[in-house]
Amino acid sequence: MTDTINSSVLILGATGSLGSRTTRMLRKLHPDLSITIGARDMEKAAALASEVGNATIARLDIAASDLGLDPGARYSIVVTALRDHSLNTLRYAQARGIPYIALSDGVFELGPIVAHHAYHPQASPILLLGHSNGGSPTLAALHFARDFETVEAVEIAILFDPGDPFGAVSGKDLERIEKIGPLPLVKEDGQWQWARAPLSGRFITSVDGSPHAAQAAGLQDVLSLGTATRAARVRIDLAVGLVASSKEGRGPSNEVIIEITGTQKNGTSGRFRYELIDPEGYAAMSARGAAVAIETLLGLAGRDRPEKGLFLPETLVDPAHLVKRLEGYGVTVRAA
Template identity: 50%
Template sequence: MSSNTQNPVLLIGGSGVVGSRAARTLRRLQPGLPITLGVRDVARAQTLARELGGAEAVRINLERRDLGLPETAAFSAVVVLLKDDTLNSMKYAQAKGLPYVSFSDFVFDIGPEVALHIQHPTRSPVLLLGHFLGGTVTLATLHFARAFRRVDAIEIGAVFDEEDMGGPAARGDTERVTKDLPSPLMLKDGRFAWARGEDVYRDFVGVDGAQWRGRAYPLLDVVSLATATEARTVRLDFAVREAASRPSGQGVSHEVIIEITGEREDGTTGRVRHELIDADVHSGLSARGVALAVERLLGLAGGPPVKPGLYHPEGLLDPTSVVERLKEFGTRIRP
């Protein structure tokens, strides 16, 4: 274990819908790991810090290079659970040589972070984790893809409850992507394309047999899966369930359908379908993805502390182990 891990993990946005769940999951996985919640409203975050134990809340000012923190502040990692369009949190992590996790970038957003890493490639391990559900879907897909000798197509469909939109920061991001930048990236017949027209939509069948019309979404899963496999088609489509059409007695939940086409290890070709069902808001599974990544970056699970470099979740975490952990956390995976 690195001596660095004595210092707290700084969770910027750690009191939010995802952040509070990431903090609780991290506490459950690592009872002795100190946590600092970096926020604007310290009083609100202090309530959570007390519940967590071994935690404190500090005020963060993203406009400042020092984030408004005292010079003596020391952390083991910086995790940013909101869109930091100043890059100051990443500059802070690099200045101190700390692992950095960004969590709120769509596929068209990562240019500035990639450029900052290229400027200082040896300073910090930088994890780009804007992936769907904190990277858990890409990792589960790569686990299922292990049954194939050759993967031809990966099509992922997800159904969200209309009341499962996250907190104000998440709603701001959704508005940003739906209003300003409508073209989603997909890999189609071996070519990356910012889809338009009918290509944007895909019909898929939900876990209960319901028909959904999904809309492609520009998340990093497309590039991760396209580069981690030889697939010629990769896409990710979201549909929204109206609260009124929720089965009676069922609360907010979400489902993910992963379909892979290719040649199996036994030489037969075909399509498989797997389902992930989670009876929590989508932020819960996303937070588990963050917690598993932080544990790994610090060297508290799965290997030694991660060296400086630019990472996606599949470069850090073993897909099969993550699927096992998700089952332990209560996500249903079928078959």
């Protein structure tokens, strides 16, 4: 069993856009938790370690089976905020019986991770978290869906501001998915479908009421929402455009619009809209979701920690806990 007190949270790619924010968000939640900043740039790693405190640094070699890490070091979890096509990082976690968080995989890329789990199902818990924004939109949608008796559709849209750029590795991942990936997965008329135009596009309405052309994305959110709610229509669409806060000169936030169609438990039917607005942008919201996943896998979020299993965020994290954490971080969460 993992010893969360005497071992350290290992964040791989911790000096990157997502990794550094995840490190900071986790530190906000758990000031005493020991964190190891796994990186290849030791100067950046040392600066982050001294900023967050109670942190060590480790030089990474993800091509090596031991990841180039000290054999005597004890870790409580492996968080992979970089792209590891070898899955050495997953094998490392399985060999030590510690949880693993995968943050980079599109729906069509899950095969190798699932195969590793099938071979060693008892080894350690694996969380599939290639969802948009660290699983925050999906968990929030499921939180709101609890007010519904029946859910016919769940549609998520994310508006990215041009002033809130992707990290380098994220950019490459998106390019690769676009080049080699299949058409995006949606659920339509109760059928899982790889959507061509016109089904693959729609117009969304941003927080300030502006219309934006959006494209469906093959993200794991669709798997989670389509399975958890049994809605006949499930999709996630991404758009790029100026968000309300940028127009008002307050800097680029990240806007998530969640629309649920169905009948609420109070008998009201219709299409209901909810909004999440992260003032620090998309990578911050992703890091908040990742930090909540880490604390849950370590048993620090009011639930027992799992010893094994393959998880989607909603089969691990309590959606109400995620929403409470988002609000605590200063993210706007509202019915619109």
